[in-house]
Amino acid sequence: MAVATQGIQGRCAHCQRTLLLTPWQLNAIAINEAFTCSHCQKNLQLSDPKQIRRFRSLDALAMLKASLLVMICTALLVALVMEWVGMLSVVEQLNYSLLAIFVYFIALHFARQRQHMTLIFEAARAHAD
Numbered sequence: 262m263a264v265a266t267q268g269i270q271g272r273c274a275h276c277q278r279t280l281l282l283t284p285w286q287l288n289a290i291a292i293n294e295a296f297t298c299s300h301c302q303k304n305l306q307l308s309d310p311k312q313i314r315r316f317r318s319l320d321a322l323a324m325l326k327a328s329l330l331v332m333i334c335t336a337l338l339v340a341l342v343m344e345w346v347g348m349l350s351v352v353e354q355l356n357y358s359l360l361a362i363f364v365y366f367i368a369l370h371f372a373r374q375r376q377h378m379t380l381i382f383e384a385a386r387a388h389a390d
């Protein structure tokens with residue numbers, strides 16, 4: 262499930278329960294809209310500047326992950342081309358490629374850890390019941 266891989270959680274201001282944020286909830290937060298809690302159906306929003314900053318840092322993280330993937334793919338391609346033109350032996354090319362993939366997974370692991378967060382929501386001011 263896409264939601265589980267996001268790893269972003271939030272705490273509801275009404276029922277104090279933890280919610281695993283769905284893509285549409287994340288979208289609502291991104292455009293500064295109120296959304297409903299999955300448990301108590303009451304309106305929530307992210308209004309604490311510190312929490313908003315944490316949420317915004319996810320964008321940078323997503324971008325970092327995307328550029329990392331491009332970088333590794335380029336490195337693998339370069340290694341392959343270098344083997345074709347005879348600048349690297351097959352073993353060297355394999356070692357180089359394995360190292361690039363290893364670096365990629367290490368970086369991804371740290372990115373995932375940073376992505377694991379719990380946002381503290383507040384009751385939405387507008388449409389409050």
Ligand SMILES: [Zn+2]
Nearest residue numbers: 273276298301
């Ligand atoms: Zn709730």
